[in-house]
Amino acid sequence: MKHLLSASDLSRDDAVLVLDTAKQLAAATAQGVGKLPPLRGRTVVNLFYEDSTRTRISFEAAAKRLSADVINFSAKGSSVSKGESLKDTALTLEAMGADAVVIRHPSSGAPHRLATAGWISGGVVNAGDGTHEHPTQALLDAYTLRAHLRNGEGDLQGAKVAIVGDVLHSRVARSNAQLLQTLGASVRLVAPPTLMPFGVDTWGCEVSYDLDDSLNDVDAVMMLRVQRERMNAAYFPTAHEYSSRYGLNATRMNKMPSHAIVMHPGPMNRGMEISADVADSSRSVIVEQVANGVSVRMAVLYLILGGTEMS
Amino acid sequence: MTTYVIKDVAILGGAESDIKIADGVIAAIGSGLTGDVVVNGKGCVALPGLVDLHTHLREPGREDAETVLSGSQAAAMGGFTSVHAMANTNPVADTAGVVEQVWRLGQQVNLVDVRPVGAVTVGLEGTALAELGAMAESAAAVRVFSDDGKCVHDSVMMRRALEYVKAFDGVVAQHAQEPRLTEGAQMNEGVISGKLGLTGWPAVAEEAIIARDVLLAEHVGSRLHVCHLSTAGSVDIIRWAKARGINVTAEVTPHHLYFTDDVVETYNPVFKVNPPLRTRADVEAVRAGLADGTIDIVATDHAPHPAEDKDCEWAAAAFGMTGLESALAIVNDTMVKPGLLTWAQVADRMSIAPAHIGRVLDQGQPLEVGSPAHIVVFNPNIDIEVDPTRTVSASRNTPYAGYVLPGKVVATFYRGRPTVLDGALA
Amino acid sequence: MTHDVEPARVVLDSDDISRALTRLAHEVIERTHGADNLTIMGIPTRGASLAVRLADKIAAIQGSPVPCGALDVTMYRDDLRMRPARALLPTTIPPEGIEGRLVVLVDDVLFSGRTIRAALDALSEHGRPQAVQLAVLVDRGHRELPIRADYVGKNLPTSNLEIVQVRLREHDGVDEVSIERAV
Ligand SMILES: [Zn+2]
Numbered sequence: 001m002k003h004l005l006s007a008s009d010l011s012r013d014d015a016v017l018v019l020d021t022a023k024q025l026a027a028a029t030a031q032g033v034g035k036l037p038p039l040r041g042r043t044v045v046n047l048f049y050e051d052s053t054r055t056r057i058s059f060e061a062a063a064k065r066l067s068a069d070v071i072n073f074s075a076k077g078s079s080v081s082k083g084e085s086l087k088d089t090a091l092t093l094e095a096m097g098a099d100a101v102v103i104r105h106p107s108s109g110a111p112h113r114l115a116t117a118g119w120i121s122g123g124v125v126n127a128g129d130g131t132h133e134h135p136t137q138a139l140l141d142a143y144t145l146r147a148h149l150r151n152g153e154g155d156l157q158g159a160k161v162a163i164v165g166d167v168l169h170s171r172v173a174r175s176n177a178q179l180l181q182t183l184g185a186s187v188r189l190v191a192p193p194t195l196m197p198f199g200v201d202t203w204g205c206e207v208s209y210d211l212d213d214s215l216n217d218v219d220a221v222m223m224l225r226v227q228r229e230r231m232n233a234a235y236f237p238t239a240h241e242y243s244s245r246y247g248l249n250a251t252r253m254n255k256m257p258s259h260a261i262v263m264h265p266g267p268m269n270r271g272m273e274i275s276a277d278v279a280d281s282s283r284s285v286i287v288e289q290v291a292n293g294v295s296v297r298m299a300v301l302y303l304i305l306g307g308t309e310m311s
Numbered sequence: 312m313t314t315y316v317i318k319d320v321a322i323l324g325g326a327e328s329d330i331k332i333a334d335g336v337i338a339a340i341g342s343g344l345t346g347d348v349v350v351n352g353k354g355c356v357a358l359p360g361l362v363d364l365h366t367h368l369r370e371p372g373r374e375d376a377e378t379v380l381s382g383s384q385a386a387a388m389g390g391f392t393s394v395h396a397m398a399n400t401n402p403v404a405d406t407a408g409v410v411e412q413v414w415r416l417g418q419q420v421n422l423v424d425v426r427p428v429g430a431v432t433v434g435l436e437g438t439a440l441a442e443l444g445a446m447a448e449s450a451a452a453v454r455v456f457s458d459d460g461k462c463v464h465d466s467v468m469m470r471r472a473l474e475y476v477k478a479f480d481g482v483v484a485q486h487a488q489e490p491r492l493t494e495g496a497q498m499n500e501g502v503i504s505g506k507l508g509l510t511g512w513p514a515v516a517e518e519a520i521i522a523r524d525v526l527l528a529e530h531v532g533s534r535l536h537v538c539h540l541s542t543a544g545s546v547d548i549i550r551w552a553k554a555r556g557i558n559v560t561a562e563v564t565p566h567h568l569y570f571t572d573d574v575v576e577t578y579n580p581v582f583k584v585n586p587p588l589r590t591r592a593d594v595e596a597v598r599a600g601l602a603d604g605t606i607d608i609v610a611t612d613h614a615p616h617p618a619e620d621k622d623c624e625w626a627a628a629a630f631g632m633t634g635l636e637s638a639l640a641i642v643n644d645t646m647v648k649p650g651l652l653t654w655a656q657v658a659d660r661m662s663i664a665p666a667h668i669g670r671v672l673d674q675g676q677p678l679e680v681g682s683p684a685h686i687v688v689f690n691p692n693i694d695i696e697v698d699p700t701r702t703v704s705a706s707r708n709t710p711y712a713g714y715v716l717p718g719k720v721v722a723t724f725y726r727g728r729p730t731v732l733d734g735a736l737a
Numbered sequence: 738m739t740h741d742v743e744p745a746r747v748v749l750d751s752d753d754i755s756r757a758l759t760r761l762a763h764e765v766i767e768r769t770h771g772a773d774n775l776t777i778m779g780i781p782t783r784g785a786s787l788a789v790r791l792a793d794k795i796a797a798i799q800g801s802p803v804p805c806g807a808l809d810v811t812m813y814r815d816d817l818r819m820r821p822a823r824a825l826l827p828t829t830i831p832p833e834g835i836e837g838r839l840v841v842l843v844d845d846v847l848f849s850g851r852t853i854r855a856a857l858d859a860l861s862e863h864g865r866p867q868a869v870q871l872a873v874l875v876d877r878g879h880r881e882l883p884i885r886a887d888y889v890g891k892n893l894p895t896s897n898l899e900i901v902q903v904r905l906r907e908h909d910g911v912d913e914v915s916i917e918r919a920v
Pocket of ligand 1: 459460461486538539585586
């Protein structure tokens with residue numbers, strides 16, 4: 001694995017390898033091993049063009065636990081905010097000897113461009129690009145699902161996951177729709193028609209506009225964050241109407257099978273797409289997702305940087 | 312004065328013949344002709360010099376991207392003898408002063424007829440009509456008016472413009488793009504945009520404007536030209552309008568004949584263009600439309616950009632691609648080789664019809680004795696790999712980099728004088 | 738990697754392996770004075786299976802269970818960068834931990850010694866054993882580091898061109914050690 005740009009880069013076996021690797025790394029953490037050595041002497045740059053403290057900290061912790069040197073390069077207060085182009089920033093990072101760049105960027109495809117334009121020689125990890133993808137989020141979601149539904153082994157063959165909310169603008173939904181299917185799960189996308197992407201019928205997912213009808217046969221429900229700015233763009237009439245039609249509350253949660261779990265990539269809008277009692281319920285694995293994020297990102301960095309450059 | 316003979320060339324793809332050029336006109340057509348300079352036309356076709364109705368020369372304002380000189384050279388290399396310089400310069404070509412400046416630059420360079428296009432509205436802002444009459448009466452004698460790059464989206468403004476230009480036989484060339492439906496748009500709205508997470512530019516945003524405009528043109532009895540038509544629905548609307556007798560013409564670009572939107576999966580901004588590259592069905596429809604005459608002409612929408620505006624992430628990149636130097640090879644590849652157009656029809660779509668729409672006198676004339684000697688000699692049987700570093704345009708944003716294209720312009724004659732000989736600037 | 742290989746020559750069969758492990762069990766008990774502070778740690782994959790077998794044999798002789806775990810050394814290898822990133826294997830530490838224990842590392846083949854060096858590093862992340870010893874089924878020579886085994890099932894002089902294959906029931910359906918020669 002040279003880069004991780006899209007969930008579609010991963011075959012079923014690749015994805016299972018990431019999850020298995022993450023599992024071993026999580027076990028090492030649980031056994032009290034502080035730092036692992038495999039990325040000693042490697043430099044990982046966190047290049048964040050959007051504020052996302054939680055994702056950046058997760059990658060930073062992951063890289064440091066593998067003994068990499070970490071450079072945080074955030075857009076605010078740097079040459080980036082003074083209008084430096086992505087290319088010039090990339091050339092700087094290359095000169096600094098970055099072995100891998102973890103990039104979060106508001107423009108879809110920016111990680112792909114960074115990986116393929118010839119500006120840098122190192123690996124690129126997509127930490128979220130525009131409304132395109134967020135593959136490590138999908139991997140940590142798959143890890144969490146596997147831990148709960150498949151005892152932490154193998155793939156997700158036969159599992160059924162509903163992804164609910166702003167699918168149109170969600171990189172989490174795009175990556176999960178691909179990865180979960182790669183792992184053998186079936187995916188049902190639930191959203192108002194205005195928040196379904198054009199061509200969603202080609203994604204291999206079931207599409208529903210009705211949340212109440214979408215809950216009784218699922219193993220997990222993944223709620224997506226609804227950005228406040230969507231509310232003024234006529235995607236739905238009011239926050240109240242959205243919440244009453246597509247929000248997950250206790251009444252709806254009780255329609256789910258008893259083993260089914262509730263997920264959210266965070267940060268949550270409590271009271272909007274998810275009610276507080278659901279977010280804090282025993283079926284919510286949201287805090288666990290955060291913890292799994294570090295192990296999964298360790299696995300990705302290890303698989304990209306832990307061997308030879310050619311693979 | 313030097314005389315030229317093009318030997319053994321297939322005129323409009325027909326029988327081989329010699330063409331003798333003297334004193335700026337075609338002096339003789341026949342066999343065994345002699346002259347001071349001989350061009351070997353064996354295996355080549357001769358067409359009347361190409362006329363581009365849609366060229367961005369960038370001067371004044373963005374001379375780092377292109378100048379009238381470099382753009383004229385690129386045009387000559389592509390076989391063009393006339394180009395229409397779009398109005399979205401800086402300052403905008405919305406006054407007689409600016410259009411005359413561009414026109415004079417073209418005269419000085421003297422490689423092609425540079426016909427300035429006048430802006431429809433002041434500053435392309437869509438709120439006040441530019442001085443269309445003054446531009447028409449200027450030395451530049453503007454006949455084509457366009458806010459290209461932006462759509463004249465206000466219905467009243469479009470109606471008035473269509474009506475007003477009738478006074479001097481002008482035409483409004485519309486960049487059909489409904490602005491609200493295309494806010495932030497990055498590529499064709501379709502399966503690929505959904506997958507790539509790029510904001511979509513739906514076909515309906517083009518078709519809705521074209522539908523409105525043909526009805527307006529019918530209502531006020533005016534002449535309308537539709538720029539860079541790109542969708543199957545647009546072809547249907549134009550076909551319907553023409554059947555109704557509406558005075559509308561339409562153009563398609565080489566890149567909309569060639570590419571589909573799946574190339575965007577590379578996220579390489581060289582493929583970022585407005586209107587965007589469309590689906591396979593759209594490409595098939597515009598080819599068919601060009602073949603059956605629904606679409607009147609091919610126009611390049613040559614849009615040079617400096618490297619930094621393309622060597623970046625997709626969203627930050629400028630829209631547009633160069634096209635003058637590759638246009639004829641693309642038309643050969645997409646239309647002639649598949650049997651959709653004959654060379655005589657290519658002469659119509661790329662010279663005769665655009666000259667007529669633009670009211671370019673003495674261009675787009677038949678290749679016969681006495682015609683002004685605007686001639687392109689094109690070898691359709693050479694495969695050339697496009698190397699952007701070897702283009703003549705000042706910009707390198709050709710989308711065909713690394714593609715092998717069929718055909719090469721061997722010679723271009725402009726007013727009886729070679730601008731290109733042996734495939735290089737003369 | 739592809740090698741043209743001669744037919745494998747079996748040097749230990751199932752009975753040989755079983756006998757060797759029994760002998761190793763007795764030697765461990767003898768040299769650790771009754772094995773009461775003993776923890777067996779196998780290096781996956783085959784070393785971990787051999788460790789379980791060895792621990793079972795010792796337990797059977799002593800009549801009390803012996804703590805046994807597995808220690809993945811992948812991330813501690815000094816040749817990590819010479820091959821594509823390798824899958825990690827499980828590390829399991831017995832409940833007693835390894836702090837202050839007499840740890841016997843178990844591997845299938847002792848060759849350059851680099852795996853054992855990595856194992857010593859990996860082990861130190863989990864605590865400070867009282868002592869570490871090494872048991873291997875086969876010692877084929879060609880050491881590149883100052884490492885030797887305390888318990889050896891069979892010394893097997895080999896050429897560098899030869900490949901020693903250890904197959905075990907748990908993974909390969911059969912117990913045998915063979916030598917193949919790359920041509
Ligand atoms: Zn345009």
